[in-house]
Amino acid sequence: MASVEILDFMGDDLMVVNAARVSFEKESYELTLGDEKLINYLAKHNHVTPFFHPQVQFRIRMPLFVAREWYRHQIGFSRNEVSRRYVDSKPECWIPHVMRERDSNKKQGSKEEPVEYADVCKELMEKSIDMSLKCYNELLAMNVAPELARTILPQSMYTEFIETGSLAAYARLYKLRTTSDAQREIQWYAREIGKHLETKFPICWKALISSSE
Amino acid sequence: MASVEILDFMGDDLMVVNAARVSFEKESYELTLGDEKLINYLAKHNHVTPFFHPQVQFRIRMPLFVAREWYRHQIGFSRNEVSRRYVDSKPECWIPHVMRERDSNKKQGSKEEPVEYADVCKELMEKSIDMSLKCYNELLAMNVAPELARTILPQSMYTEFIETGSLAAYARLYKLRTTSDAQREIQWYAREIGKHLETKFPICWKALISSSE
Amino acid sequence: MASVEILDFMGDDLMVVNAARVSFEKESYELTLGDEKLINYLAKHNHVTPFFHPQVQFRIRMPLFVAREWYRHQIGFSRNEVSRRYVDSKPECWIPHVMRERDSNKKQGSKEEPVEYADVCKELMEKSIDMSLKCYNELLAMNVAPELARTILPQSMYTEFIETGSLAAYARLYKLRTTSDAQREIQWYAREIGKHLETKFPICWKALISSSE
């Protein structure tokens, strides 16, 4: 099952303000209207350094093919992930709700609409996944090393990781992965992250995701 | 097929020396014995900054499960990779030469020896891969978007990417991925990289990989 | 005046353990003896990724010549600093307690002992600093832009910044900046940081700073 759980965080909107105000030897003890304006100014003019101070830690469970795109975001992130070299618990795989049709426009990965024989396709996928899992189990039963057996598992397999990232790093990920040319599946995860950050850093988050970058 | 091809590079042993010597307002025009000593001193004492200047670019083709570990190395690397969201050419998958047995010691992922019924296991894997590929093709034939169809492909699928990294970054990768607890498959790639770098940066490479870090 | 003040932090020893244990689909709720062993194993074998999750924020006041070396540590750090382009408050400068003698060994920047005419030297430095500050004030009084007037201020001027770094990043800084060839002044700051981190992350800190890297 997909999940995005917040584990810990450091800072608030005020932390960003005070990181910025140190340039002027100033400090705020409570968020003022002037502070909000400053946050918007910083975000709008791409002065991102103050937004790198707040940190958030998540536990995320996502299919491997999504994780591979997620991990392209490196700057400002730390991650530790389950390894199927060491673990041989029952793998779980993802199946699309909507069997989206190919879009001839390569920039978009798919249309919103399902293909004509969506049910047949879904059944095909389920069967393929089942057979892969069955093979995986047989290999383990015959004492093959998990690090080899895992290689036939499908890329729709769920993986789990703990990720710490800065507010600035998550804002950048959010903006790149919620555009229309991002795959629907990764968009969902980016939005889940966004919901958490909007709660913890309401002024900063709004400013960051509406800036032009 | 696995491959590691060097595409371009910048620098040589002398570049490292001159990056270090700038601290002392010195410059070398030809590698001297003193320069070699300096390189060894820097590597031994973990003064790695001069080794970050030389850059090397590779085109690498490796199975996805190896790529996922490879990509954990982020600092000092840039990568661009083929995307099966946009490409639906025939996928190729990797199969182990030796069907290594599980090692009860979890730190090691496998024993050197094959399992008892290695041939049966290999056949099982081949059949599982074939069925996954067949399913993939059927999904594409029914017009499913490649970004969805790809999700049932096995993790042994080959992927290809262009990677630029600094000498220091490759040395760190090499050392972590050629230890005995690294999976055999990633060790092979690390050693292939090493062969190229040993040729281009003979003094530095030797110094870096024999340092204690 | 020199100062190192902790402003905020995220995590504890357990956070590192759980970042590591996610590889094995395990989680600890309280630090066990096994967890301590794991921390030591990770630090000793240079598996540093779990140590990148905890974050600490400091407000630091140090002379500019120290800050310049401090800032060489970039990976895993975020900083915002007072700018004398915008600020023209009275600058404060650092003076050495001990007027250390030149060491003919260039690897060491100085001997422990003072020069023969230490008092004369100190007076010279004080006078030079005073004259620079006086000139700075005169330039400001004649309406010269602070961004130009500041350029004649000495490198012993105190600067102030807010810095967020990961536990792993601080451990690396600590180890490189408390060696005998580091300048005494930066060693003091590294040790002050160390005192804070030893309190917040007792097991991890001890493991990290005694590892061989």
Added chain:
Amino acid sequence: MASVEILDFMGDDLMVVNAARVSFEKESYELTLGDEKLINYLAKHNHVTPFFHPQVQFRIRMPLFVAREWYRHQIGFSRNEVSRRYVDSKPECWIPHVMRERDSNKKQGSKEEPVEYADVCKELMEKSIDMSLKCYNELLAMNVAPELARTILPQSMYTEFIETGSLAAYARLYKLRTTSDAQREIQWYAREIGKHLETKFPICWKALISSSE
């Protein structure tokens, strides 16, 4: 004397194109019109990863107060710098050509126009610098360690460093440091870098610096 000297570089516009085209399993052998369009598309839509592959190395000589802002740019840069802990050659200092007036608008550091008594101010600065240098020499003559003596040197002192950065990193620096609120002195260095990169990467550089980020 200020200087920006290119020492080495890796890649060209085609390297960026081929890093991007690997996503589609394509490769170009000569830059086509389609390739130029691709470059512009990538830059405009902030798909910066292909621009991280080309690398350029410079030897730069700039005043310390400029270097401090320059070094804020960390991601994608490697640097080694002369150290006055080890070197005690005659320091050289920068003096402004135009003694710019304070601007009441703090976002701008200064007006374009000189202050009323510009000549008096210049003389003041020169005298202050001369006295600092004289004091520095006296301290050295009395055997004070260079690492201590250097601390009274003015922030206008020239420093020298070797810097390797990616095309993407330089484009970001250029854009942030050629805006009207950047200090004139750093703008000059950013533009010098720009002239070199425009020659080596004509299509990419134009695309990058005219994108909205």
